[in-house]
Amino acid sequence: MRRPLSIHLVKGSHLEIIYKVVGRGTEKLAQVKVQEKIDVIGPLGHGYALTAGKTILVGGGTGIASLAFLAATLKNKYNQVPIVLIGARNKDELLCSEAFEKIGCTVKVATDDGSQGFHGLVTELFREMAAIFSTHPNMVYACGPLPMLRELVRLCRHFRIPCEVSLEEHMGCGVGACMGCVVKGTKGEYLRVCKDGPVFNANEVVL
Amino acid sequence: MDGLSVKIGSLILKNPVMVASGTFGYGEEYAQLIDLNELGAIITKSITVKPRLGNPQPRLWETQGGLLNSIGLQNVGLATFIDEKLPYLQKYDTRVIVSIAGESVSEYCQLAQALKKETFDALEVNISCPNVQHTKKGLFAQDKDLSYEIIRKAVRFSHKPVIAKLTPNITDISIIAKACEKAGAEAIAVVNTFNAMAVDLKTKKPVFKNIVAGLCGPAIKPQALYKVYEVKKAVKIPVIGMGGIMNLNDALEFIITGASAIAVGVGNFVDPKIPLNIINGLRHYLKDNKLAQVKHLIGSMTN
Numbered sequence: 001m002r003r004p005l006s007i008h009l010v011k012g013s014h015l016e017i018i019y020k021v022v023g024r025g026t027e028k029l030a031q032v033k034v035q036e037k038i039d040v041i042g043p044l045g046h047g048y049a050l051t052a053g054k055t056i057l058v059g060g061g062t063g064i065a066s067l068a069f070l071a072a073t074l075k076n077k078y079n080q081v082p083i084v085l086i087g088a089r090n091k092d093e094l095l096c097s098e099a100f101e102k103i104g105c106t107v108k109v110a111t112d113d114g115s116q117g118f119h120g121l122v123t124e125l126f127r128e129m130a131a132i133f134s135t136h137p138n139m140v141y142a143c144g145p146l147p148m149l150r151e152l153v154r155l156c157r158h159f160r161i162p163c164e165v166s167l168e169e170h171m172g173c174g175v176g177a178c179m180g181c182v183v184k185g186t187k188g189e190y191l192r193v194c195k196d197g198p199v200f201n202a203n204e205v206v207l
Numbered sequence: 208m209d210g211l212s213v214k215i216g217s218l219i220l221k222n223p224v225m226v227a228s229g230t231f232g233y234g235e236e237y238a239q240l241i242d243l244n245e246l247g248a249i250i251t252k253s254i255t256v257k258p259r260l261g262n263p264q265p266r267l268w269e270t271q272g273g274l275l276n277s278i279g280l281q282n283v284g285l286a287t288f289i290d291e292k293l294p295y296l297q298k299y300d301t302r303v304i305v306s307i308a309g310e311s312v313s314e315y316c317q318l319a320q321a322l323k324k325e326t327f328d329a330l331e332v333n334i335s336c337p338n339v340q341h342t343k344k345g346l347f348a349q350d351k352d353l354s355y356e357i358i359r360k361a362v363r364f365s366h367k368p369v370i371a372k373l374t375p376n377i378t379d380i381s382i383i384a385k386a387c388e389k390a391g392a393e394a395i396a397v398v399n400t401f402n403a404m405a406v407d408l409k410t411k412k413p414v415f416k417n418i419v420a421g422l423c424g425p426a427i428k429p430q431a432l433y434k435v436y437e438v439k440k441a442v443k444i445p446v447i448g449m450g451g452i453m454n455l456n457d458a459l460e461f462i463i464t465g466a467s468a469i470a471v472g473v474g475n476f477v478d479p480k481i482p483l484n485i486i487n488g489l490r491h492y493l494k495d496n497k498l499a500q501v502k503h504l505i506g507s508m509t510n
């Protein structure tokens with residue numbers, strides 16, 4: 001079966017992806033040779049709702065990869081770069097900070113072991129910043145592991161900042177047909193990550 | 208004519224390749240990826256009287272050559288299906304087969320009756336979904352009397368050709384197939400998923416909340432094929448074969464064993480072009496083997 005991956009950046013006619021080898025599918029992908037053809041379906045689902053003005057991107061783990069394309073798109077569309085907060089276990093696992101800097105973003109880093117930047121979770125870094133914002137951001141966009149997203153959504157509610165989260169689920173069809181990839185919506189219904197998401201407003205889903 | 212046309216009871220298909228219930232949504236989800244007009248038939252997700260939420264996560268688990276699913280029949284329900292989903296499918300030049308699933312005999316009657324005046328080509332009666340409770344003893348399709356009763360009523364109330372979809376989770380599938388034939392089914396769809404499970408080694412818990420899930424994909428193909436063989440021997444009505452069909456050769460195996468048509472299920476997830484590849488493959492196969500009609504291949508196995 002296929003594996004869902006985000007677009008990291010679009011460069012001319014090239015798509016870049018960044019992925020971590022965690023199992024059979026990603027292992028196979030890592031064995032693909034240069035110039036070898038692979039079959040891809042996409043882009044699928046819907047992405048972040050673009051918002052002008054001050055925005056913050058919060059990323060953890062491989063979730064960081066998908067935010068670079070958002071940062072580039074926001075810059076192209078509104079000529080304004082977001083503030084980027086990224087977290088990882090340690091500095092060796094930190095992804096993409098140069099990609100964001102190239103786009104012109106201010107990048108703040110958090111590592112669990114303190115080997116680079118803020119010592120602690122990226123959500124703790126966000127909380128410290130949010131407490132002293134002079135102007136609230138218009139939107140927080142987040143992609144990362146579920147515990148990170150949960151805490152971030154809680155904080156955004158507390159500070160009354162709108163928030164969009166990009167979610168992950170194991171997928172079957174990828175096009176909204178099989179109902180395999182669902183998350184619980186706030187109205188009690190199940191929403192499809194592949195089609196209704198993967199990006200949801202934090203108010204739409206129960207994490 | 209390209210020789211691909213087959214007959215399923217009173218239903219004429221332009222080719223014997225269908226897409227299986229639950230793997231193709233309501234058709235619209237795949238319309239951007241393949242030309243739906245090419246398909247022999249589209250079998251919709253099973254519809255229930257009321258919309259169903261479905262089971263909690265996880266719902267999918269990939270295994271060696273297979274996929275376990277525990278969707279729990281999440282669907283939009285009868286009313287929305289008739290208002291929004293069916294009109295979309297009617298635009299296409301393909302046969303539309305509506306799959307229904309009830310929690311009781313009377314729900315099957317309700318579904319068949321409500322669909323009576325709608326425009327579509329056949330009713331597939333799913334009496335074999337392993338992911339929802341049927342009776343205290345098991346699935347409807349594990350009980351010959353209940354199978355008979357449900358199919359009999361579906362035939363009477365729907366005024367459409369009725370296809371009975373059976374479970375492989377049974378010692379002797381031919382008993383159920385015969386009961387459905389006697390009840391007036393025009394065809395038998397063989398098979399739904401096999402009962403199966405998986406354990407999460409990190410937590411030592413079963414992966415699925417219901418413990419049991421349905422296994423499909425290449426892993427079940429030889430078993431599904433044998434069920435087709437058993438049913439074909441038992442009944443005179445046509446058999447629709449499915450279970451792990453991923454390419455032309457798989458499809459041919461089912462047809463030669465006795466399936467008058469075949470359906471692609473989880474293959475649609477792997478590559479949505481599989482059904483069309485099989486259709487084109489059949490065309491070439493006929494030509495290369497100087498055969499006029501695919502229907503001459505049906506049940507052509509010799510031993």
Ligand SMILES: Cc1cc2nc3c(=O)[nH]c(=O)nc-3n(C[C@H](O)[C@H](O)[C@H](O)COP(=O)(O)OP(=O)(O)OC[C@H]3O[C@@H](n4cnc5c(N)ncnc54)[C@H](O)[C@@H]3O)c2cc1C
Nearest residue numbers: 003004005006019020023024025026062168169170198267
């Ligand atoms: C929208 C989206 C975007 C993504 N973008 C990226 C990206 O840009 N980069 C990236 O690296 N990753 C990304 N991912 C995650 C990526 O899809 C997975 O890491 C990948 O599918 C793993 O495949 P695999 O075959 O290597 O691992 P698998 O063999 O599938 O398993 C990986 C782990 O998950 C567990 N697992 C397997 N099946 C299930 C199940 N049904 N439910 C719960 N757990 C299960 C396994 O036990 C194992 O521990 C994204 C996911 C989504 C949904």
Ligand SMILES: Cc1cc2nc3c(=O)[nH]c(=O)nc-3n(C[C@H](O)[C@H](O)[C@H](O)COP(=O)(O)O)c2cc1C
Nearest residue numbers: 227228229253333398399423424450451452472473
């Ligand atoms: C995600 C999923 C959902 C399914 N939902 C239904 C359903 O609603 N009704 C039904 O009759 N069969 C359902 N099935 C079973 C398939 O229609 C088919 O019988 C089975 O998967 C075997 O074929 P395959 O191996 O080609 O997938 C479902 C299968 C899958 C994988």
Ligand code: FES
Nearest residue numbers: 172173174179194
């Ligand atoms: S993966 Fe099939 S509905 Fe999302």
